[in-house]
Amino acid sequence: MAVYTDVTDADLVAFLEAFDLGTLLSFKGIAEGVENSNFLLRTEAGNFILTLYEKRVREGDLPFFIGLMEHLAARGLSCPLPVRARDGEALHRLAGRPAAIVSFLEGMWVRRPRTAHCHAVGVALARMHEAAADFTITRANGLAMPNWRPLFETARARADGIEPGLEAFLAAELDFLEANWPTGLPTGVIHADLFPDNVFFLREELSGLIDFYFACNDLLAYDLSICVNAWCFEPDMTLNVTKAKALIDGYESVRKLEPEERDAFHILARGSAIRFLLTRLFDWVNVPPGALVTPKDPLEYVRRLRFHQRATKPGDYGMEL
Numbered sequence: 375m376a377v378y379t380d381v382t383d384a385d386l387v388a389f390l391e392a393f394d395l396g397t398l399l400s401f402k403g404i405a406e407g408v409e410n411s412n413f414l415l416r417t418e419a420g421n422f423i424l425t426l427y428e429k430r431v432r433e434g435d436l437p438f439f440i441g442l443m444e445h446l447a448a449r450g451l452s453c454p455l456p457v458r459a460r461d462g463e464a465l466h467r468l469a470g471r472p473a474a475i476v477s478f479l480e481g482m483w484v485r486r487p488r489t490a491h492c493h494a495v496g497v498a499l500a501r502m503h504e505a506a507a508d509f510t511i512t513r514a515n516g517l518a519m520p521n522w523r524p525l526f527e528t529a530r531a532r533a534d535g536i537e538p539g540l541e542a543f544l545a546a547e548l549d550f551l552e553a554n555w556p557t558g559l560p561t562g563v564i565h566a567d568l569f570p571d572n573v574f575f576l577r578e579e580l581s582g583l584i585d586f587y588f589a590c591n592d593l594l595a596y597d598l599s600i601c602v603n604a605w606c607f608e609p610d611m612t613l614n615v616t617k618a619k620a621l622i623d624g625y626e627s628v629r630k631l632e633p634e635e636r637d638a639f640h641i642l643a644r645g646s647a648i649r650f651l652l653t654r655l656f657d658w659v660n661v662p663p664g665a666l667v668t669p670k671d672p673l674e675y676v677r678r679l680r681f682h683q684r685a686t687k688p689g690d691y692g693m694e695l
């Protein structure tokens with residue numbers, strides 16, 4: 375489900391009058407995604423995506439997201455390019471929500487990523503990090519390490535209902551992460567949600583990255599650990615070390631990791647596992663009544679976290695020693 379806000383034909387036609395996109399030929403809601411309302415627009419100027427930003431996106435953050443996509447696209451990264459209206463602005467309002475039109479990217483996301491896909495994602499992530507290095511707007515990560523405990527507190531009472539012992543397991547893990555979270559590692563703009571459904575491939579080539587709405591400033595290697603969690607675990611929740619090595623090698627073909635980033639990788643991976651575990655746990659216990667959303671399974675991330683708790687060295691992720 376990802377149409378929370380309905381848009382009437384008349385409202386859309388009036389909205390489009392501010393743009394140079396010609397006549398509207400068709401538009402339809404897109405079912406995928408969970409955060410915002412997305413529509414596919416066809417106009418005389420081509421295909422576009424119309425996004426209405428829903429409640430989780432803070433309006434004050436929108437200039438960061440829009441500016442980042444423009445910045446990355448200007449540096450040759452394939453990502454949605456916001457379309458500016460005749461008034462020079464990309465952000466407007468439609469049906470009571472902030473709204474933007476962005477370019478449509480060709481491609482499909484891969485349901486079962488293979489090693490070559492993982493390598494390509496590693497390359498693209500590092501290119502994104504490099505391309506964003508001179509982006510001047512900043513945005514703090516609202517889901518960074520210090521935010522995990524408050525998030526846990528909102529859902530802890532329901533945790534054992536999902537898996538007995540989960541509440542104590544998470545409390546102990548947070549103690550560990552708060553005491554051991556690395557400091558002094560390289561920071562920059564991170565995507566922070568580069569899961570398979572946010573990466574498009576066309577004829578086996580990576581054709582673009584989408585969904586920059588969690589992007590923020592944080593540790594670069596933490597972003598890499600998010601990708602290892604999202605791309606390199608098999609359905610039985612074991613790490614495929616070949617895929618992890620391919621993803622990390624792809625990343626390092628563009629940006630070499632520092633020794634401290636490699637040494638801390640297992641802790642970063644524990645952090646990124648608990649970050650997605652906690653948002654999934656929160657969503658699991660807070661499904662709005664009647665919502666057409668299928669919440670994602672928090673337990674997939676419990677399994678990953680257990681793996682990372684046993685991993686202690688870069689070699690456990692296929693990194694050369």
Ligand SMILES: Nc1ncnc2c1ncn2[C@@H]1O[C@H](COP(=O)(O)OP(=O)(O)OP(=O)(O)O)[C@@H](O)[C@H]1O
Pocket residue numbers: 376404406407408409410411412423454476477478479480571572584585587
């Ligand atoms: N620029 C684009 N070009 C082509 N398709 C797009 C584009 N942006 C979004 N889509 C389509 O819309 C779907 C939802 O987009 P997106 O992932 O940004 O939504 P969301 O609700 O913000 O997501 P999520 O739940 O992943 O956080 C995508 O899976 C894709 O099919």
Ligand SMILES: N[C@@H](CCO)C(=O)O
Pocket residue numbers: 408567569650653654670
């Ligand atoms: N990628 C997230 C959901 C969207 O932010 C997850 O799999 O939990």
